[in-house]
Every structure is written in structure tokens, then in C-alpha cells.
Amino acid sequence: MDIKKLNDEGRELWNRKAKFWDELFGDTGNVFHRRLVEPSVLELLDLRPGETVLDVSCGNGALTRRLAALGARVTAIDFSDQMIELARRRTDSAGLSVEYLVRDVTDEGALLKLGQARFDAITCSMALMDIPIIEPLFRAAASLLRADGRFVFSTMHPAFNSNNPIFLHEKEDCDGAIIERFSIKIRQYLDMPPVKGAGAPGEPTPHFYYHRPLAELLGSAFAAGFALDGLLEPAFSAGDDNEPARLSWSSFPQIPPILSGRLRHA
Ligand SMILES: C[S@@+](CC[C@H](N)C(=O)[O-])C[C@H]1O[C@@H](n2cnc3c(N)ncnc32)[C@H](O)[C@@H]1O
Numbered sequence: 001m002d003i004k005k006l007n008d009e010g011r012e013l014w015n016r017k018a019k020f021w022d023e024l025f026g027d028t029g030n031v032f033h034r035r036l037v038e039p040s041v042l043e044l045l046d047l048r049p050g051e052t053v054l055d056v057s058c059g060n061g062a063l064t065r066r067l068a069a070l071g072a073r074v075t076a077i078d079f080s081d082q083m084i085e086l087a088r089r090r091t092d093s094a095g096l097s098v099e100y101l102v103r104d105v106t107d108e109g110a111l112l113k114l115g116q117a118r119f120d121a122i123t124c125s126m127a128l129m130d131i132p133i134i135e136p137l138f139r140a141a142a143s144l145l146r147a148d149g150r151f152v153f154s155t156m157h158p159a160f161n162s163n164n165p166i167f168l169h170e171k172e173d174c175d176g177a178i179i180e181r182f183s184i185k186i187r188q189y190l191d192m193p194p195v196k197g198a199g200a201p202g203e204p205t206p207h208f209y210y211h212r213p214l215a216e217l218l219g220s221a222f223a224a225g226f227a228l229d230g231l232l233e234p235a236f237s238a239g240d241d242n243e244p245a246r247l248s249w250s251s252f253p254q255i256p257p258i259l260s261g262r263l264r265h266a
Contacts, residue, residue, distance in 0.1 A: 018082035029062035040260035057127030061087030111140035138224035230262030
């Protein structure tokens with residue numbers, strides 16, 4: 001796997017998609033973000049006002065702004081200068097203060113320059129699966145965090161949602177009652193090469209997703225000296241779906257599309 005080539009392609013694609021993403025997410029994020037991602041990240045983070053937070057791969061800054069509004073002193077980074085520009089604009093319009101920087105999280109040296117033991121917390125929402133190599137980020141995070149700091153992430157759930165699940169919708173006549181069932185079919189989990197995925201509905205270009213089985217995802221954090229001390233698997237609720245025939249994640253209240261976790265120095 002040519003990491004540099006994949007990462008460079010990723011940067012170019014995210015720059016091209018920045019405007020679409022910014023319109024999709026607006027000020028506070030899409031339904032996925034508002035219902036699943038942000039609540040689980042905030043629960044694990046348990047933020048106290050005045051804390052110093054680094055928001056990694058911040059996109060258009062939906063989570064970043066929420067952290068700032070909750071009283072954190074936030075630095076937010078992304079390798080897409082277009083995303084950073086759009087995030088900055090929305091943050092200025094909201095009257096919030098955030099330090100935005102263009103940084104590539106595969107560049108460990110650049111991350112380390114942000115400052116040793118500078119942050120109470122690092123957040124990384126819905127980005128680990130977009131990054132071809134995550135070891136440099138975890139290693140740098142171990143140094144950037146204070147001794148009692150935490151690293152809170154959310155990512156596509158490795159067991160159910162980063163390995164191209166096939167959505168199934170079945171209808172059965174059970175003794176005169178029509179029963180509809182939604183399920184997913186998984187064909188690969190342990191070894192899956194990077195594959196291009198369509199992303200959010202309407203996303204202009206597909207981009208590579210990097211599936212990592214749990215042992216690999218968490219193993220990279222453990223190898224950098226972290227231990228996992230919090231885990232959430234948010235899913236949509238049964239009543240959430242107002243279009244039951246649609247094969248979207250809101251049809252699967254029993255399957256969490258997201259995995260959110262909290263890491264601390266071991
Ligand atoms: C799915 S978006 C998530 C954005 C934001 N965290 C959120 O939850 O709305 C993924 C983000 O990861 C960023 N990204 C991908 N690879 C990166 C890298 N190597 N360094 C920094 N950011 C990266 C992309 O530019 C994009 O903004």
C-alpha cells in the first residue's frame with residue numbers, strides 16, 4: 001500500500017468535496033452526526049469548561065464549534081485547506097473562537113510541534129476510517145496529551161459498517177401477518193483492502209475507506225501506550241425511521257453503525 005499516494009489522493013478529494021460537505025453538515029452536522037456521533041463523543045469526553053482540546057480532522061467544524069460553545073479552548077486541524085477555510089467562516093459567523101490549522105495527521109513530526117502535554121483531550125470524529133495510517137496519530141497523541149488526558153474517537157463500526165455491509169429487506173407472510181425484516185450481510189472482516197465507498201448520500205466523488213478490524217484499530221492505540229476505558233455503540237432508535245422501506249441505517253435499531261471510544265494513558 002503506497003500510503004503517501006493514497007493520502008495525497010485523499011487530500012485532493014476532500015478539498016474537492018469540501019463545499020458539498022460543508023453544505024451537508026451546515027453549522028451543527030447531519031442527522032448521523034447529531035443523533036449518533038456527537039452525543040456519544042460528548043458523553044465519553046465529559047468536557048469541563050476551560051479545558052484545552054485538539055479536534056483532529058475537524059471537517060467543517062461541526063463538533064469543533066460545539067466544543068468551543070461548551071467552553072473549551074479548541075485547536076482544530078484538518079489536511080484539507082478548503083475544509084479549514086469553511087470551518088473558519090462558520091466559526092466566525094457563530095462568534096466563537098477556535099484556532100484552525102492545516103495539518104496532516106499522518107505527519108507525526110508536524111503533530112508533535114503542536115506542543116507536548118498541551119491538551120486535556122483530543123477528539124477525532126468520523127475520520128480514522130478515512131486515514132491510510134493511524135499509528136503516527138496515536139503516537140503523537142500520547143505525547144500531546146497531559147498525563148490525565150483522554151483521546152475520544154468515533155468511527156464507522158468495524159464489525160458492521162466499514163466492510164461494505166449489504167443491506168437486506170425481507171417481507172414474509174407469517175400466518176396471515178406480513179412481517180418485514182431488515183438485516184445486514186457481512187462477507188469480510190479480518191482482511192479487507194482499502195475500497196472506495198460512496199460516502200454520504202449525494203457525495204460528489206467516492207473516496208477510499210480503510211477498514212480495520214477491532215484488534216488492529218485498538219491495537220494501534222494500545223501500541224502507542226493507551227488503554228481503552230470507555231466504549232459506546234450508538235444506533236438509531238426503533239421509532240426514528242419515518243420511511244421504513246428505505247434501506248438506511250435508521251432501519252437497523254439493533255445494529256450500531258458507529259463505534260465511539262475513550263483512550264487514556266495506560
Ligand atoms: C468524514 S470527515 C469528518 C469531519 C469531522 N470530524 C466531522 O465529524 O464532521 C473526515 C475528515 O478527515 C479529514 N482527513 C482525512 N485524512 C486526513 C489526514 N491525513 N490528515 C488530516 N485530516 C484528514 C478530511 O479532510 C475530512 O475533513
